[in-house]
Amino acid sequence: MKLARNILLSILALILIALFLSIDQVDYTPYFESDYYRVSRARLDSLMSEAKLSTGRLQLGFGQANITPSIHQAPAKAGSFAQVPLAGYGVRDGAAAEGVHDSLYVSVIAVQVGEVKRLLLSADMLIIPSQISAASSTLAKENLGIDRSQIWFSATHTHSGMGGWSEKFVGEMFGGTYNPAIETWLAKRFLLAMEQAIDDLQPGRLGIGRFDAAAHVQNRILGERGEEDSEYVLIRMEQDTGKKAVLGAFDGHATTLGGNNLLFSGDYPGFWRKTLKEAGFDYAVFFAGSVGSHAVDAKGDSFEKMEAVGKALADSVLKYYPRIPLQDTISLASITAELDLPQLQVRISEGLKLDPFLSKQLFPPIGKVHIQAMRLGNLIWATAPADFSGEMAIDLKNEMYRRGYQGLVTSFNGGYVGYVIPAKYYHFNQYEARTMSWFGPGLNPFVEEMIRRSMEFMASEVEKP
Numbered sequence: 362m363k364l365a366r367n368i369l370l371s372i373l374a375l376i377l378i379a380l381f382l383s384i385d386q387v388d389y390t391p392y393f394e395s396d397y398y399r400v401s402r403a404r405l406d407s408l409m410s411e412a413k414l415s416t417g418r419l420q421l422g423f424g425q426a427n428i429t430p431s432i433h434q435a436p437a438k439a440g441s442f443a444q445v446p447l448a449g450y451g452v453r454d455g456a457a458a459e460g461v462h463d464s465l466y467v468s469v470i471a472v473q474v475g476e477v478k479r480l481l482l483s484a485d486m487l488i489i490p491s492q493i494s495a496a497s498s499t500l501a502k503e504n505l506g507i508d509r510s511q512i513w514f515s516a517t518h519t520h521s522g523m524g525g526w527s528e529k530f531v532g533e534m535f536g537g538t539y540n541p542a543i544e545t546w547l548a549k550r551f552l553l554a555m556e557q558a559i560d561d562l563q564p565g566r567l568g569i570g571r572f573d574a575a576a577h578v579q580n581r582i583l584g585e586r587g588e589e590d591s592e593y594v595l596i597r598m599e600q601d602t603g604k605k606a607v608l609g610a611f612d613g614h615a616t617t618l619g620g621n622n623l624l625f626s627g628d629y630p631g632f633w634r635k636t637l638k639e640a641g642f643d644y645a646v647f648f649a650g651s652v653g654s655h656a657v658d659a660k661g662d663s664f665e666k667m668e669a670v671g672k673a674l675a676d677s678v679l680k681y682y683p684r685i686p687l688q689d690t691i692s693l694a695s696i697t698a699e700l701d702l703p704q705l706q707v708r709i710s711e712g713l714k715l716d717p718f719l720s721k722q723l724f725p726p727i728g729k730v731h732i733q734a735m736r737l738g739n740l741i742w743a744t745a746p747a748d749f750s751g752e753m754a755i756d757l758k759n760e761m762y763r764r765g766y767q768g769l770v771t772s773f774n775g776g777y778v779g780y781v782i783p784a785k786y787y788h789f790n791q792y793e794a795r796t797m798s799w800f801g802p803g804l805n806p807f808v809e810e811m812i813r814r815s816m817e818f819m820a821s822e823v824e825k826p
């Protein structure tokens with residue numbers, strides 16, 4: 362008995378020691394005193410000093426590839442899989458899709474002014490994981506001569522798209538069992554859509570518009586007490602040949618379909634696209650806006666909600682699209698700045714975190730992450746590697762309006778660092794602030810400052826060559 366008790370006490374002591382070594386206090390060092398800020402800021406400043414503005418005749422091109430996998434089949438050809446999990450909800454527990462409600466796509470718009478060319482890419486996916494953005498960028502460089510800095514990734518943020526593209530505990534919790542064949546196939550489909558868009562480049566015209574869509578969005582952190590960015594931004598694009606497209610961006614999470622849905626679907630952005638194509642558009646491309654603080658406001662059950670929101674937003678596009686003035690000569694400039702990141706700070710309580718080494722074992726490779734900013738005509742458009750907060754976007758967009766531009770911030774730009782929300786919410790014990798805040802209290806103001814600086818630069822200081 363004495364020996365058994367001693368053994369038990371020794372085991373308990375080892376457990377306590379292990380817990381002690383695996384837990385640390387959250388680091389509240391101000392981000393502007395950190396090495397990751399100094400390095401990232403110097404990199405951004407250098408890119409700003411080199412940025413040039415191209416003004417001239419606009420060319421537009423459009424491309425699209427189906428990314429709906431064939432399931433319940435032997436993987437005899439590309440895109441065929443025995444099973445594919447859905448991505449978006451941990452409560453699905455990695456469940457495989459049972460069928461297809463509506464098809465999934467990757468869409469690309471090529472924009473060229475002079476020698477400056479940019480590809481605007483959005484896919485019916487939860488996010489654009491760093492592995493897929495890296496793989497597709499490599500293919501684009503090898504086959505098209507396109508650098509990563511020329512590609513503006515985003516996702517519609519549907520929670521009923523393909524999973525299987527991320528590994529380790531956190532990746533598989535939201536996206537199901539990792540399958541590298543899915544990653545490879547998606548990268549090739551991205552390349553196909555990019556090729557089509559570049560081959561389709563023709564002289565065209567472009568205009569920027571917006572409308573209020575308050576009936577379809579709500580603050581997901583504070584509810585009625587919180588601010589709402591209800592602005593829907595749309596870009597009207599028409600080739601001189603007559604082909605027309607629209608790019609829309611909105612802050613409402615694409616979650617009209619819940620975790621009980623096991624059918625592939627583009628959610629309300631997919632129905633939005635379907636409605637507009639039936640109305641005569643050749644292409645309708647949806648970018649997730651600053652969804653980090655905003656939920657979609659929808660009534661009805663399951664697919665009824667999806668169709669109601671998608672149709673309502675499409676109807677508003679049809680109303681406002683013809684009113685947007687077009688220009689055939691515009692200015693185009695952009696910067697893509699890589700960010701260094703702080704250490705992982707995965708919290709287990711208000712002030713305690715897991716050891717960064719242990720946290721790293723839970724996460725898929727973060728890869729390179731960037732912020733981007735572009736001047737596209739009279740639009741200043743920034744992108745974030747995160748669910749970026751609509752509350753933060755309100756201030757950024759208001760500053761752009763003050764300077765005579767329209768503003769836009771979109772999410773999921775080819776990397777992912779969790780949620781970037783106002784620092785005042787960091788202490789909230791809820792999903793956005795606790796579960797999905799992975800890099801400590803400094804990340805939110807750090808990313809916001811880098812985006813703000815890049816947008817302000819694009820609005821005032823970028824020079825002509």
